[in-house]
Amino acid sequence: MAPQYKLTYFNLRARGExxxxxxxxxxxxxxxxxxxxxxxxxxKEKTPMGQMPLLEADGKVVCQSGAIARYMARETGLGGKxxxxxxxxxxxxxxxxxxxxxxxxxxxxxxxxxxxxxTKALGPYVSKFLDNYEKLCGPxxxxxxxxxxxxxxxxxxxxxxxxxxxxxxxxxxxxLAKVAxxxxxxxxxxxxxxxxxETNI
Amino acid sequence: MPTYKLTYFNVRGRGELIRLLFAxxxxxxxxxxxxxxxxxxxKSKTPMGQVPTLEVDGQLMICQSMAIARxxxxxxxxxxxxxxxxxxxxxxxxxxxxxxxxxxxxVMEKDASKKAEKKKEFGEKSLPPFLALYEGFAGGxxxxxxxxxxxxxxxxxxxxxxxxxEYPSALDGYCNLNKVVDNVKTNPGVAKWLKERPVTDH
Numbered sequence: 018m019a020p021q022y023k024l025t026y027f028n029l030r031a032r033g034e035x036x037x038x039x040x041x042x043x044x045x046x047x048x049x050x051x052x053x054x055x056x057x058x059x060x061k062e063k064t065p066m067g068q069m070p071l072l073e074a075d076g077k078v079v080c081q082s083g084a085i086a087r088y089m090a091r092e093t094g095l096g097g098k099x100x101x102x103x104x105x106x107x108x109x110x111x112x113x114x115x116x117x118x119x120x121x122x123x124x125x126x127x128x129x130x131x132x133x134x135x136t137k138a139l140g141p142y143v144s145k146f147l148d149n150y151e152k153l154c155g156p157x158x159x160x161x162x163x164x165x166x167x168x169x170x171x172x173x174x175x176x177x178x179x180x181x182x183x184x185x186x187x188x189x190x191x192x193l194a195k196v197a198x199x200x201x202x203x204x205x206x207x208x209x210x211x212x213x214x215e216t217n218i
Numbered sequence: 219m220p221t222y223k224l225t226y227f228n229v230r231g232r233g234e235l236i237r238l239l240f241a242x243x244x245x246x247x248x249x250x251x252x253x254x255x256x257x258x259x260x261k262s263k264t265p266m267g268q269v270p271t272l273e274v275d276g277q278l279m280i281c282q283s284m285a286i287a288r289x290x291x292x293x294x295x296x297x298x299x300x301x302x303x304x305x306x307x308x309x310x311x312x313x314x315x316x317x318x319x320x321x322x323x324x325v326m327e328k329d330a331s332k333k334a335e336k337k338k339e340f341g342e343k344s345l346p347p348f349l350a351l352y353e354g355f356a357g358g359x360x361x362x363x364x365x366x367x368x369x370x371x372x373x374x375x376x377x378x379x380x381x382x383x384e385y386p387s388a389l390d391g392y393c394n395l396n397k398v399v400d401n402v403k404t405n406p407g408v409a410k411w412l413k414e415r416p417v418t419d420h
Contacts, residue, residue, distance in 0.1 A: 084306075152265075
């Protein structure tokens with residue numbers, strides 16, 4: 018019998034979206050359990066670390082968005098085809114994580130001066146990020162190897178906020194543009210994007 | 219057997235977990251430590267302008283310390299026995315990294331009075347709930363996952379190595395966590411490495 022999966026998170030993209038993309042791309046059914054902020058306090062103490070997202074897989078519970086994404090990628094064959102490919106996939110996903118951290122650190126800074134400084138630093142940081150990824154990217158519309166991995170999905174999800182600012186952000190990056198196209202053209206991803214709720218983050 | 223070359227600065231920092239995993243796995247590797255003044259010329263030869271990097275057979279190279287650590291843990295058989303075990307180890311490691319980020323922010327604070335404030339806050343508000351939580355995660359046998367050593371134990375040990383330098387009595391009274399630390403320290407490869415490794419400030 019197929020495993021039962023349930024992903025619990027707020028109705029946000031943020032730290033849940035990559036895993037939702039993995040389920041979508043792999044065509045694997047799951048309960049996309051989006052909870053209201055008001056429901057959270059009661060649930061919080063029942064979670065392993067007082068945080069979400071949470072993944073329940075046949076009764077076992079795991080938290081930490083990175084751990085969840087990697088587990089589902091592995092279970093759905095989107096983790097990389099060899100140990101070394103897995104390491105490369107990890108490398109790209111970690112790099113996207115660094116990018117998202119930089120975006121969040123700028124967006125959520127409470128001190129105005131700090132926020133301004135961090136926001137200014139984003140331009141060069143994003144350019145460097147895209148330069149590096151273009152250099153390392155495979156030629157066939159995939160960051161790693163010759164078929165979809167969750168590195169491609171992580172890159173696509175990470176680009177969301179960059180595209181909000183500049184829809185043509187990948188204009189000078191042909192290999193990365195091809196990765197984005199490959200992800201968009203995936204049947205499961207296309208259906209998910211068409212149906213998903215609109216959220217601020 | 220592939221040849222491995224790890225390149226990083228002569229610090230523990232983001233390289234030490236990797237070095238501990240090579241040691242625990244009994245995997246030989248070249249531990250290249252570069253001087254700060256050599257970094258600018260090396261930087262452009264790395265995938266993302268950062269170290270540590272891992273080179274395999276002189277040809278393939280990756281960066282990102284956690285990607286490297288996970289790869290070495292996998293090669294050393296220290297990842298976790300099943301897919302769920304591996305997810306659990308990942309979860310515990312990521313939770314540890316959340317704490318590690320706060321700790322690093324405190325250590326790196328340049329303003330002395332802000333640092334003192336952060337140090338008090340970390341020691342009183344962040345560290346105790348984390349240790350209490352992880353005491354529950356650790357088994358009475360001193361392993362976080364299953365019944366044998368995984369990289370979750372080694373990562374915890376490494377992080378506490380840094381933290382107990384600032385808070386020496388942090389682990390007092392935590393029975394299971396002390397067993398985890400013991401299990402790591404008495405692993406033959408790790409024991410040897412701890413004796414031989416260069417002593418660095420961080």
